[in-house]
Structure formats: C-alpha cells, structure tokens
Amino acid sequence: MNIERYLTDHRQGTPRQILRLLRQGRVTVNDDPIDSPLATVAKADQVRVDGMAVTGRQPQYLVFNKPIGFQLSMDPTSAHSLGSLLNTLDQVRPLKALADLPKEATGLVLASDDDHFLADVEAQEWVxxxxxxxxxxxxxxxxxxxxxxxxxxxxxxxxxxxxxxxxxxxxxxxxxxxxxxxxxxxxxxxxxxxxGPLTLPVDLSVGSYRGLFPVEIDDLNGPLAATTSAES
Incomplete structure (x- = not known):
C-alpha cells in the first residue's frame, strides 16, 4: 500500500496532517526519508515518524480550560499547574503547553506531545x-x-x-x-x-480538558500550502 494509506491506518493524523508530515521530512521508511504520499511501503518495512515507530506514536492534542492562577507547566507533580489536572492515562509521554497565557488569566490553552504541531500553530500568529x-x-x-x-x-x-x-x-x-x-x-x-479558529468549547468547564477534533487540528495548523516542502 502507499505510505499515506499506511500512516492513516496507523492513526498518525488527519489526511492533511499526514501530508504535512511527509512535506516536513518527518517520515522515514527503512531510515530513508519519504516525502511522496504515493511511495509504496511493504509490511516488513520499518516506518517511523520523528524517529519513532508508528506503532508507538499516537500524538495527543489537547485543549484545556485553564483555571485562574494555574501555571502552564505540564509536570503532573506540580501544584496549580495544567499537569496536575491530567488523568494518569494522559501522562504517557511528556506534554508541552503553548506557553502564552499568563497565570492571571483563565480559558483556552493548547497542549501536545507533538512539538512540530505546537511550532506550526505558533507560526500562524493567531489572534x-x-x-x-x-x-x-x-x-x-x-x-x-x-x-x-x-x-x-x-x-x-x-x-x-x-x-x-x-x-x-x-x-x-x-x-x-x-x-x-x-x-x-x-x-x-x-x-x-x-x-484563532478555535473557540473555547461551551461544555468544557474550568479545570477540565479534552482532545482536539481532527478538523480543529487542521484549522489550527493553518493552510497546508504554507508548509515548507522537504524538497526545498
């Protein structure tokens, strides 16, 4: 099958995210970078994204409704931090918050274990x-x-x-x-x-969080055309 279908079947993101992964040079097959969605991959091939086998990479994309006075640290042992709000099952890999909302404010904060996603979102300079x-x-x-x-x-x-x-x-x-x-x-x-395009969910109470929907992830990443090609 082609690499796009393979990555989709292994839950590596939305179709637009997968094209972004390929264009950014983050996908390798048997250690060779792959940038075409039509490249063929066999069952025995070793497919990695960001150096991690696709079977072990299922990135998290979260939206928090941050309480007032809480810091953006994702350390689950730190009091009055976003990390202290996490469920144990959501602490598999280290998360980072988009560090832009002061602790004196409350409301929408993004967090992810995908550094490239956070960098892409920050590059959009959303209002x-x-x-x-x-x-x-x-x-x-x-x-x-x-x-x-x-x-x-x-x-x-x-x-x-x-x-x-x-x-x-x-x-x-x-x-x-x-x-x-x-x-x-x-x-x-x-x-x-x-x-930017993401509104704080009306059903997300202060101090809680949920995963981003695929359409929300794509909207926050911005236009795919703005992504630098791995060939450039």
Missing amino acids: STLQVSLAGAVTALPGLADDLSFSAVQVVPDTVRQTTLVTVKTRDLTAAVPTLLALTAVNGPVSRVAF
Whole structure:
C-alpha cells in the first residue's frame, strides 16, 4: 500500500496532517526519508515518524480550560499547574503547553506531545479573543479603544444585571491581560474564549480538558500550502 494509506491506518493524523508530515521530512521508511504520499511501503518495512515507530506514536492534542492562577507547566507533580489536572492515562509521554497565557488569566490553552504541531500553530500568529466582565453597565471605554494592544474592542452592557462584557482581540497577551485587569470595576478574571479558529468549547468547564477534533487540528495548523516542502 502507499505510505499515506499506511500512516492513516496507523492513526498518525488527519489526511492533511499526514501530508504535512511527509512535506516536513518527518517520515522515514527503512531510515530513508519519504516525502511522496504515493511511495509504496511493504509490511516488513520499518516506518517511523520523528524517529519513532508508528506503532508507538499516537500524538495527543489537547485543549484545556485553564483555571485562574494555574501555571502552564505540564509536570503532573506540580501544584496549580495544567499537569496536575491530567488523568494518569494522559501522562504517557511528556506534554508541552503553548506557553502564552499568563497565570492571571483563565480559558483556552493548547497542549501536545507533538512539538512540530505546537511550532506550526505558533507560526500562524493567531489572534486571541479575550473577555472580562465589569460591574456596572457602561457603553464605551475610550481609553481601552485607543490601546495599541487590541485590534478590536466590543463593549456590551447588561442593564438588567448591571454588568458589562468587554471583548477584545489581541496578539499581545503580555500587555493585554494586565490592561484589562486594570479596568475600573473589573468583576472576575480575564478569560481567553477563542484562539484563532478555535473557540473555547461551551461544555468544557474550568479545570477540565479534552482532545482536539481532527478538523480543529487542521484549522489550527493553518493552510497546508504554507508548509515548507522537504524538497526545498
């Protein structure tokens, strides 16, 4: 069979992920790099991805709803870390988090044991969508609207509950989170509710996580055409 079908049968990723693996030169057959999805592979061949036999490589792609005050360390023995939230079955191989959400914030965080996936996602420079609630119903925050950290600011007052929901888009979380926390009458933490094409799942409670769906993985990786070919 061809290498694309072989990798698919061995659960090495979505079809687009497998093409990406080949283009990035991460697949070898009998120690020879393979970049064509049509290359033939026999049952006796030794097929590896990132130097690991495909039978032992089933990478994890997780989305967390990080609690406030938790650090992005994936060490399961570290208190108040994402690693401390993991189930034992999800600690087979070392995981890494996309280290960009300060511990003062809550919400969407990605983690994986596939370093190439995290690097590909980071290279997309996705925009983060942040939200924070204010006590009191206001219609405008002129100072915030002029802040260079944000590409968009939406202010939605709730006159019944006497609160205001502020939503911003930014790539500069280091500046954006402290700026939002410094707003007058902040009523709760800053939360990341979306990261590029991925929205924080509505059924993912704070302190929990789930695996990414194949379509979510493909969307976060960005266009396949942007991947550098192994031949270039």
